[in-house]
Amino acid sequence: MTWDEERVARAALTAVVEPGNSVTARRLADMTAEDVWHHLLRDADERWHERARSTDVDQVIASSQKAMMRFLIPGDEEWPAGLDDLSWVEKSAMGGAPIGLWVRGPARVSQAFEPSVAIVGCRAATSYGQDVAVEMAHHLAREHCDGTGRHAIVSGGAFGIDVAAHRGALAANGTTISVLACGLDVLYPKGNAAVLERIAETGALVSEMSPGRHPTRPGFLARNRLIAALAAGTVIVEAGWRSGAINTVSWANELGRAVMAVPGPVTSSRSTGTNKLIRDGEAILVRDADDVGGIVAELAPEPERPEGRSLPTDVLDATELAVHEALPAHGSCGLDELSASAGVPVAQCSAALTVLEQLGMAACCLDGTWSVTLAADRR
Structure with a gap:
C-alpha cells in the first residue's frame, strides 16, 4: 500500500466528511480526491470547511x-x-x-x-x-x-x-x-x-x-x-x-x-x-x-472454467443439452414427462436420449423411464 496523494486525500476526507454523504460521493465521481480535499480547505462556505482545516492528516x-x-x-x-x-x-x-x-x-x-x-x-x-x-x-x-x-x-x-x-x-x-x-x-x-x-x-x-x-x-x-x-x-x-x-x-x-x-x-x-x-x-x-x-x-455466478478444460456436455447440441439438463438428479422419469420438462418435442427428445445413452450420459431403466448417469464424468 503506497500513500500517494490520492490515498492521502481520501484518508483525509474520511476524517472530515460524514460517512455515506452523497454530495461528496458525486463529487468524487467527477473530481480527484485531491481536488475535493483542497476545495474543502479553501471554501469557507463548505459544510466541512472548519473540520477540514483543523484535521491533522x-x-x-x-x-x-x-x-x-x-x-x-x-x-x-x-x-x-x-x-x-x-x-x-x-x-x-x-x-x-x-x-x-x-x-x-x-x-x-x-x-x-x-x-x-x-x-x-x-x-x-x-x-x-x-x-x-x-x-x-x-x-x-x-x-x-x-x-x-x-x-x-x-x-x-x-x-x-x-x-x-x-x-x-x-x-x-x-x-x-x-x-x-x-x-x-x-x-x-x-x-x-x-x-x-x-x-x-x-x-x-x-x-x-x-x-x-x-x-x-x-x-x-x-x-x-x-x-x-x-x-x-x-x-x-x-x-x-x-x-x-x-x-x-x-x-x-x-x-x-x-x-x-x-x-x-x-x-x-x-x-x-x-x-x-x-x-x-x-x-x-x-x-x-x-x-x-x-x-x-x-x-452465485458460475465459477470460471480453467483454460483448456472441457466438459463432457460440450459435445452436445442445444436439444441434447436441454434434455440432459431436464433429467432428474435422483430417480427417473418417462419420455412424455421429460419432453415437457425440456421443452422439446417427443420425437426430438427420443433422438436426443439415444445420443445421450451412447455417450454414457443417460440410461434407460427396465420400466422404460430414463435417468441421468455420470459415467461420462468418470472417464
Whole structure:
C-alpha cells in the first residue's frame, strides 16, 4: 500500500466528511480526491470547511499505522467489488460507495464477497434469536465434509444478533467481518471488545471512518449500507419493525441482494419486523443455514472454467443439452414427462436420449423411464 496523494486525500476526507454523504460521493465521481480535499480547505462556505482545516492528516495516518490498519481505496486489489454497487443507490440523501475503507485483520475483504452472508438483527435479542444466529453462522462458516460451507459472516459488531453471529463464526474457526460505525482504534461497543479483538486477529474489522472518530446515529445508518453491499445475501434473524436491521435489509433490497428472514413468534415484539418482511414478500423465509446456503448458492455466478478444460456436455447440441439438463438428479422419469420438462418435442427428445445413452450420459431403466448417469464424468 503506497500513500500517494490520492490515498492521502481520501484518508483525509474520511476524517472530515460524514460517512455515506452523497454530495461528496458525486463529487468524487467527477473530481480527484485531491481536488475535493483542497476545495474543502479553501471554501469557507463548505459544510466541512472548519473540520477540514483543523484535521491533522499526518496524525490520522500515524494513528492507523500504530493500530496496524490498512486503508483501501477504489482500484486496490483488495477493494471489495460489491461496494461499487453503492454508486448508483441513494436513500434519504445517503449513498455512494465509501471514500475509502479502513481495515484491521488478516482477512482479505475482496475475497469474502462471493460466498459471504450478512446476519443482522436487534440488539435486545431473545435467547431464541441469539441461538438461531449462533447456530446459523457456525454452520455457514465451517467447512463441511462435502466441500460446501466456508461462507464469510458479515455483521455490525453490536449487541444481540450481531455479536451472536460473530461468535458462531469464530467458534467454527471461520471468517467473520465486522463493519463498525467508528474508528477502528477504539472498539465500540466496549462490551463486545473481546469478540472484536478476536475478529481483528482472524478476520477483519472494517470502517469507512478514520481513526479517532466516534459513532453517531448517521454513522450507524451509513454502516448498514456497507454490511448489505459486502454480502451476497442478508439474513435478518430478529428485529422490530423500526430498527437498524430493517434499514440494512432495505439497502440489501435496493442493491438487488438476496434478503432472507427467520420467522418468529407472532406474540413477540422482537419478530414483528421479520414476520412483516416475510408477509409482504420483501424477504424469503429461511429456517436454518441449509436454507440460506441454498439461496446464496443459486445466486452465485458460475465459477470460471480453467483454460483448456472441457466438459463432457460440450459435445452436445442445444436439444441434447436441454434434455440432459431436464433429467432428474435422483430417480427417473418417462419420455412424455421429460419432453415437457425440456421443452422439446417427443420425437426430438427420443433422438436426443439415444445420443445421450451412447455417450454414457443417460440410461434407460427396465420400466422404460430414463435417468441421468455420470459415467461420462468418470472417464
